[in-house]
Amino acid sequence: MSGTDSLTGVDVLEALLDGPRARGAFLLRALLDPPWSLRIEDDAPLTVIAPLHASLWVCPDDGEPVAVPQGSVAIVRGPEHYTVTDTPGTRPDVVVYPGGRCTSTADGRGLWDERSLGVRTWGDAGGSAQILVGSYEGHGEASRPLLSALPRVAVHDPGPDGSPLLDVLVSELAVEAPGQRALLDRLLDVLLISTLRSWFSMQASEGPGWFRAQQxxxxxxxxxxxxxxxxxxxxxxxxxxxxxxxxxxxxxxxxxxxxxxxxxxxxxxxxxxxxxxxxxxxxxxxxxxxxxxxxxxxxxxxxxxxxxxxxxxxxxxxxxxxxxxxxxx
Known part of the structure; x- marks a missing residue:
């Protein structure tokens, strides 16, 4: 074969996207009453954050605060620490560590059991801010070209109709059934892949070399x-x-x-x-x-x-x- 008709650069993105795979990812829905602020020190290499109701800010220690509007999906590249808050400057009252362990910044007491609201739900009962959080604990070297091309915080707005994937994932969070954890992992993967694909497509000529090669x-x-x-x-x-x-x-x-x-x-x-x-x-x-x-x-x-x-x-x-x-x- 000497032509290029049957070859597309999309396969390169698919190969790189095959790297990040959730395996028992930390996944929950947080309900929070403003003002709220969470200090994230879980060392996760990759985290998906989606504000379902109310907007939020992601504030990296090494960069400027990034606004994440309601209905958008943010991908935070770690493992450096950061803060997720309703308003930049709000003092964190919770610190989140690996595995979802969390403590009060005031006295260091554990807060997971105290603020648990049922299956994969945590925070303040009736909290007006609802946030989906999914943290990956690891990734492979094959995904390095893709992840290293991302900014510290990449935000994608799926548009006025939102993302149907978010609705499905949220509805499945409260379900306890055989194989549920594997199902949630796969749903989180689909959300991540869909978001990354859309985000890179919006970069056009500013994307990494392997992505611009498609042109x-x-x-x-x-x-x-x-x-x-x-x-x-x-x-x-x-x-x-x-x-x-x-x-x-x-x-x-x-x-x-x-x-x-x-x-x-x-x-x-x-x-x-x-x-x-x-x-x-x-x-x-x-x-x-x-x-x-x-x-x-x-x-x-x-x-x-x-x-x-x-x-x-x-x-x-x-x-x-x-x-x-x-x-x-």
Whole structure:
């Protein structure tokens, strides 16, 4: 195939979106009476916040406050701490820690049981502000290009009709049934993916290189091929032939848009996939090497240690902290 008609850059976004997966995510509906302010120190790498009734502000420690209107969905990139409040400057009266543990800022007493309002609901009975919160406890290296392209707080307004996904998720929060936690995880994933896809689409020419590549038929098609056939023994010559342009033209355009040469991008992507598979499966290093396009486990180990500073086995035993933390938007 020499044309690009059947190849679209959407596949690249799909591949990156496959990284963030909820597995027992912390998910609840908070009811709060103003004035209210929550100090978030849960170290979550990614949190979805949706004000269902009344607007709110997300105030990062390292940035300006960001308004989140009622009906919008905010994606907060961690693990740095921040404050969620009805009005910037309101003094926090609650601190939230990993796993949903929360304490009073006044005297340090635990507040989870005291302010529990039933199944996955917490706060003030009859509170006028209602907020959906879903926190991811981890993510994979394969999602790093996507998450590092986000600002500290990304806000998406789905429009006057709101998001039907929010309605479904909220209705399921109060349900206790077999498999409910898995169902809620999947619903949270769908909300996150839908929000990210819409947010990136609004960025147009200001998006990251891998997203802007969709506007170039050849580069977008080349990226899609690299993601779709990651284990293939690619050369720049074959890749250029598959998308129908010269080797020199592909190398020049790919580097200008994406920020690195095709084979450099492929190496980074292969190693990110390998890192994910080492920590999410029991596959041997040899099997992982084959899955991501390395002929031998030794060749994978050499490249992996050069990129991550540890061997694949060492990474599997003790994955380092996410490299997304502190990445620029």
């Amino acid at each position: 170039d038929p050849a580069v977008g098609a080349a990226l899609t091929l690299l993601h779709r056939e990651v284990a293939h023994p690619w050369t720049v010559e074959e890749l250029a032939d598959r998308v129908g342009i010269s080797r020199a033209a592909l190398g020049r355009r790919f580097t200008a848009i994406v920020g690195e040469a095709p084979m450099g991008y492929l190496t980074t992507w292969r190693l990110a996939l390998a890192a994910d598979r080492l920590t999410s499966s029991d596959a041997t290093v040899a099997a992982v090497a084959r899955q991501v396009g390395y002929a031998t486990p030794f060749s994978l180990s050499t490249a992996f240690k050069r990129a991550y500073g540890v061997s694949p086995q060492q990474y599997r035993q003790a994955p380092p902290p996410s490299l997304v933390a502190g990445a620029g938007g």
